[in-house]
Amino acid sequence: MGGAFRMSKKKYVILSVIDAFWLGAGLFFKFRLSGYGVMALLCFGIFLLSALLEGLYFLGKKRPKEARIIRRCVIGALCAGLLYFCVVEVVIINGSRTDAEEADYIIVLGAGVDGRRPSLVLWNRLEAAYAFLQRNPDAKAVVSGAQGPHEEISEAECMYEWLTERGIAPERIIKEERARSTAQNIAYSLPLIRSDTDKKDIRFAVVTSEFHLYRAKQIAMKNGMASPSGVAAATTLPVIKINYYIREAFAVTAFWAFGA
Numbered sequence: 001m002g003g004a005f006r007m008s009k010k011k012y013v014i015l016s017v018i019d020a021f022w023l024g025a026g027l028f029f030k031f032r033l034s035g036y037g038v039m040a041l042l043c044f045g046i047f048l049l050s051a052l053l054e055g056l057y058f059l060g061k062k063r064p065k066e067a068r069i070i071r072r073c074v075i076g077a078l079c080a081g082l083l084y085f086c087v088v089e090v091v092i093i094n095g096s097r098t099d100a101e102e103a104d105y106i107i108v109l110g111a112g113v114d115g116r117r118p119s120l121v122l123w124n125r126l127e128a129a130y131a132f133l134q135r136n137p138d139a140k141a142v143v144s145g146a147q148g149p150h151e152e153i154s155e156a157e158c159m160y161e162w163l164t165e166r167g168i169a170p171e172r173i174i175k176e177e178r179a180r181s182t183a184q185n186i187a188y189s190l191p192l193i194r195s196d197t198d199k200k201d202i203r204f205a206v207v208t209s210e211f212h213l214y215r216a217k218q219i220a221m222k223n224g225m226a227s228p229s230g231v232a233a234a235t236t237l238p239v240i241k242i243n244y245y246i247r248e249a250f251a252v253t254a255f256w257a258f259g260a
Helices: 009-031 037-062 064-094 120-135 155-165 182-196 210-222 238-258
Strands: 105-109 140-144 173-176 204-209 229-233
Touching: 009 037, 037 064, 037 238, 064 210, 064 238, 105 120, 105 182, 105 210, 120 140, 120 155, 120 204, 120 229, 120 238, 140 155, 140 182, 155 173, 173 182, 182 204, 182 210, 204 210, 210 229, 210 238
Parallel strands: 105 140, 105 204, 140 173, 204 229
Antiparallel strands: none
């Protein structure tokens, strides 16, 4: 490169095509698919990086020294960001495994509802909760989640209907219908559990998607659950799993920084 950022005409054309692809992919995820905002942001980020490389190409023709400095700063920032992202993802993945064999109560965290039916993410969580309740016939479940926009019923009611339709006795299910966040899921569910039993040494477990389990358990500990166990629900659609694992890295960062 001779110290300056240079690019052949062929490479410039290829980079322009890549630009157009990532911009189009970002627009597709943003406006054609619901729930893929993180994938859209990732595509837009790659598009902007590619556009920056094109800008450095033009800058390098007139100001090679400045182009070289900017290029090094960009590469350094990218490497640092990628390293941090990998560290966070390792933490999330390590915390994504089921470690609850038994529990007195499970708290099933809500997710989206399509009309009256659970979304795929919520369906996966319900399957994990159902399997746990089948293995532990004395356990009870708190299904937690308020009613959101475009939902005909609350997430808690949707989960209650799904579980009872499959044979779980209604008296084993407690509905919590106010929570609109993970922190509220935990904070609002714990008093319901404590008012339902006289036991002081209550064994808890949190049921949620595998990508969400690490942060959910950290929030549970912050809300007074000494050693919460977790039940990981496998997300069955790979593209959704990738989207949420990426998004969770930002959510974990916010939790580390702000405790919420």
